[in-house]
Amino acid sequence: MPGVPERIDGLLALLKGVGRLEEPVEQALRAVPRHDFIPALALVPDEEGLRAVNRDADPDGWWETVYADVSIVTQLDDGATAFSAVGSGGVVRLPAGVDYTSSASAPSTVVGLLNLLDAEPGHRVLEVGTGTGWTAALLSRLVGDGGLVVSVEIDPAVAEQAAKNLTAAGHDRVRLVVGDGTGGHPEDGPYDRVHVTCGVRTVPQEWVEQTRPGGVIVLPYVPGFGTGHELRLIVTPDGFAHGRFSGFASYMMMRSQRTPAGVLSYTRDHQATTTEVDPRAIGHAPAGADLAVAARTGLYSRTLIWDDAYRLWVYEPGTCHAAAVTWTEGRRDIEVRQYGDRPVWDEVVDAYFQWVGWGQPGRGRFGMTVAPDGQRVWLDEPSRTIG
Incomplete structure (x- = not known):
């Protein structure tokens, strides 16, 4: 089994391959091994859900995970649900209403912010x-x-x-x-x-x-x-x-800033219409579009994907204002179900095409000013506020 120095070398090589790694941060990563901060039993998100890693039952798998570029979940449900309650090996299915609430962030994510911090x-x-x-x-x-x-x-x-x-x-x-x-x-x-x-x-x-x-x-x-x-x-x-x-x-x-419970339910009254705008165009849009839409509307989004369908939810948290926009393979009509009296889908579409009209600026052209009276997102320079 590779030793700790070899594992750290492998992780650093991986991090250098996916982005910059400033010299002081690299030296800090060498001096502060990640394994000293990872519990013996933890959960790792993957394509199938969550995978348990157990140092006692599978030490090789645990060490490999610790020095991979992955986040490692260390707490569930603000501590109300113990890992032992969901199993200690293989793929883990969390009970309804249980989510992960603390983790060791992926090394590339940690490095990104430390580089910026300087x-x-x-x-x-x-x-x-x-x-x-x-x-x-x-x-x-x-x-x-x-x-x-x-x-x-x-x-x-x-x-x-x-x-x-x-x-x-x-x-x-x-x-x-x-x-x-x-x-x-x-x-x-x-x-x-x-x-x-x-x-x-x-x-x-x-x-x-x-x-x-x-x-x-x-x-x-x-x-x-x-x-x-x-x-x-x-x-x-x-x-x-x-x-x-x-x-x-x-x-x-x-x-203190978790998303308040939104009303996303087919059981409420809604208005059914159609749209010519494919929700995938907005759901898969570049980061610059996400910033523009968020700043212009203040709305939230989430996606649901099936083998033959794609649904984009846009909603105002804590209210009944929401829209479910569904593309289905083989159907010409794109269904919109609008809840509440705020036309949230129309607002998102307008903001998205405004971003298109600006020339589709990327993430790096956007910025923020934080002032005593609030925060403002801008494009190119602080005087050009967009939200």
């Missing part, structure tokens, strides 16, 4: 979302293990295990705080860097206020429509933060 020795860092503690340890390696990293975790059980992981790995100078990271942690600010490891739809102004002018905030922006996006913001002396979107980002949502 943390240097001596920087004071606020991390929002401790998780297993791996990224907190990596940050500590990047800035110096002198108590410069403050990591806030909302879940006490997750924080307790992270503390054990960090202590065992020799990074006990990281300051762990149990609480809601939405408000940051002003007691130890101001910070040079803010590193967010959970999906965010609305950037809290507190993070801007607790960052020095010239400081950097990196986060996964997950507006709810389509894909998620890496966002790097720079704070200015006037209390604003400006930045652009770069790559793809996939993270579990911050608990």
Whole structure:
């Protein structure tokens, strides 16, 4: 069986093959082995659902998974459902209503945000979302293990295990705080860097206020429509933060910003119509289109795919305003079922074709300004606000 150094070398070679790997981040990955932060029993998402990995029952499979570029689920249902309740081997089918709520992010995802953060020795860092503690340890390696990293975790059980992981790995100078990271942690600010490891739809102004002018905030922006996006913001002396979107980002949502329960049900009254717009054109559109539609409408989306059909849901969370648009192989008509009195499908179509009319700008041409009175998405420059 390959040793740890060989496994780390293999992971680094893989990461270099899929994107850039800055030298300081590479050295941190070598110094902070991922396996020190992965539990003996965990779950891995794959094409069939979730696959259990068990270090005791299948050590080779566990080690291979730990040093693969995959996310590893470490908690279910905010801790209410134990892994033992869903099995300890093979493909796992989660009971209805149970979801995964904490994980060790895929290494490529971790590297993407750390590259953007550009943390240097001596920087004071606020991390929002401790998780297993791996990224907190990596940050500590990047800035110096002198108590410069403050990591806030909302879940006490997750924080307790992270503390054990960090202590065992020799990074006990990281300051762990149990609480809601939405408000940051002003007691130890101001910070040079803010590193967010959970999906965010609305950037809290507190993070801007607790960052020095010239400081950097990196986060996964997950507006709810389509894909998620890496966002790097720079704070200015006037209390604003400006930045652009770069790559793809996939993270579990911050608990305080989880999607409220939407009404997606065929049992409610609806209006049945048809459309000439194939929902796959919007559901499979590039990231720039997702940003434009999200900013223009504020709506959410989800997709359902069968062998011969594709359905795009667009909806306003917490309300009955929704539309189900279904393409079916062999049928000329594309069915629209509209719920509520807000024409959400029409709004999405209008926003999508506005993006087309702009010349189909890619993700990198979009940015965000976070101000005391809210956040705004813009195209090319902050003065060109689109939502």
